Amino acid sequence: MRFPTTALTRILMPSLVQSQLSFTKMPPKRQLSETSQTDSTAKKVKVSNGDSSKPLADSASEVVKAQNQCSDAPTLKLISWNVNGVRAWLKKKDCLKILSVEKPDILVIQETKCGSKDLPEEIKKVVDYHSYFQSSSGANGGNQGYTGVGLFSRTKPLNVTFGMDREEHDNEGRIITAEYEKFYLVGAYVPNAGRGLVRLKYRRTWNKDFLEYIKKLDEQKPVIYVGDLNVAHQEIDLANPKSNRNKTAGFTDEERADFDELLAVGFTDSYRHLYPTKKDAYTFWSYMGNARGKNVGWRLDYFLLSNRINEKICDCRILSDVMGSDHCPIEIKLAL
Numbered sequence: 001m002r003f004p005t006t007a008l009t010r011i012l013m014p015s016l017v018q019s020q021l022s023f024t025k026m027p028p029k030r031q032l033s034e035t036s037q038t039d040s041t042a043k044k045v046k047v048s049n050g051d052s053s054k055p056l057a058d059s060a061s062e063v064v065k066a067q068n069q070c071s072d073a074p075t076l077k078l079i080s081w082n083v084n085g086v087r088a089w090l091k092k093k094d095c096l097k098i099l100s101v102e103k104p105d106i107l108v109i110q111e112t113k114c115g116s117k118d119l120p121e122e123i124k125k126v127v128d129y130h131s132y133f134q135s136s137s138g139a140n141g142g143n144q145g146y147t148g149v150g151l152f153s154r155t156k157p158l159n160v161t162f163g164m165d166r167e168e169h170d171n172e173g174r175i176i177t178a179e180y181e182k183f184y185l186v187g188a189y190v191p192n193a194g195r196g197l198v199r200l201k202y203r204r205t206w207n208k209d210f211l212e213y214i215k216k217l218d219e220q221k222p223v224i225y226v227g228d229l230n231v232a233h234q235e236i237d238l239a240n241p242k243s244n245r246n247k248t249a250g251f252t253d254e255e256r257a258d259f260d261e262l263l264a265v266g267f268t269d270s271y272r273h274l275y276p277t278k279k280d281a282y283t284f285w286s287y288m289g290n291a292r293g294k295n296v297g298w299r300l301d302y303f304l305l306s307n308r309i310n311e312k313i314c315d316c317r318i319l320s321d322v323m324g325s326d327h328c329p330i331e332i333k334l335a336l
């Protein structure tokens with residue numbers, strides 16, 4: 001992968017769409033709607049798609065524990081989802097319904113794989129949401145992409161920026177930062193170290209530079225760092241730690257050490273904070289070999305929070321039954 005020298009860095013206030021238009025046709029209700037806004041008891045999210053994936057939702061007792069983490073009622077619900085190609089994602093299961101059904105305050109998506117010119121109209125114009133997207137500009141005139149991030153927000157952020165203000169990284173469509181009154185939300189699609197770890201060196205440079213970026217934000221306001229971080233932190237975070245260690249992108253000691261570093265500078269892995277010993281909790285499964293059915297997965301998607309807002313976490317869930325991508329969505333509720 002070559003980086004064009006003309007890369008745009010950090011585009012302020014994206015030109016893309018903030019619209020109040022509604023869907024022209026509302027798709028039929030699906031069972032996803034059973035999880036109501038007021039019911040945070042982690043009722044299993046069901047999508048009637050015939051997939052036999054092993055349910056992973058957190059057990060009732062753990063959820064009770066989780067709910068006791070925050071003393072106030074949740075005020076903010078965030079969902080993150082690596083959609084693995086937004087056009088296919090829209091077609092497959094009408095996945096955008098996650099907005100009308102789950103009604104998150106903010107949805108961040110990664111891996112849109114879609115140049116800005118090809119973004120489907122329906123994701124640019126979602127009722128009740130402001131939306132922002134960045135695609136990889138790549139060498140192909142800004143209309144090709146294998147990366148790309150997006151954000152849907154009920155309230156209009158104070159500011160939205162892209163990238164980490166470093167030209168060598170910022171043409172890849174990997175980071176969206178939205179500033180709100182009380183926090184920064186950083187949505188990221190972290191570079192994959194690649195087959196044969198060919199991109200591990202680049203990945204580590206990215207990690208290092210990103211660490212500086214997020215530390216600076218954290219000095220100003222608490223940060224919610226979310227997305228596909230493309231690393232399983234500990235052995236518990238993937239099904240086959242022994243065979244993948246140092247061999248497969250996402251589970252090298254180097255990538256894991258960089259994750260440690262993030263925690264060391266003042267961030268919390270919110271899911272592990274609530275469920276330190278929870279096994280078989282994954283957010284990604286390869287499409288090969290019925291991995292999802294057998295729950296041979298990886299936990300690659302995270303909400304990392306500035307330590308000082310730890311006590312604001314009310315609940316953190318992996319919506320492993322929601323289909324439409326090789327990743328499932330993750331959700332957090334905060335009293336912030």
Ligand SMILES: *[C@@H]1O[C@H](CO)[C@@H](O)[C@H](O)[C@H]1NC(C)=O
Binds near residue numbers: 159160
């Ligand atoms: C948005 O953030 C950028 C980068 O921090 C900053 O330069 C710009 O002034 C901000 N804009 C607004 C409207 O706050």
Ligand SMILES: *[C@@H]1O[C@H](CO)[C@@H](O)[C@H](O)[C@H]1NC(C)=O
Binds near residue numbers: 245246253254
């Ligand atoms: C993994 O890599 C690290 C550093 O590159 C090395 O110290 C460690 O011994 C390796 N472990 C295995 C099991 O390969």
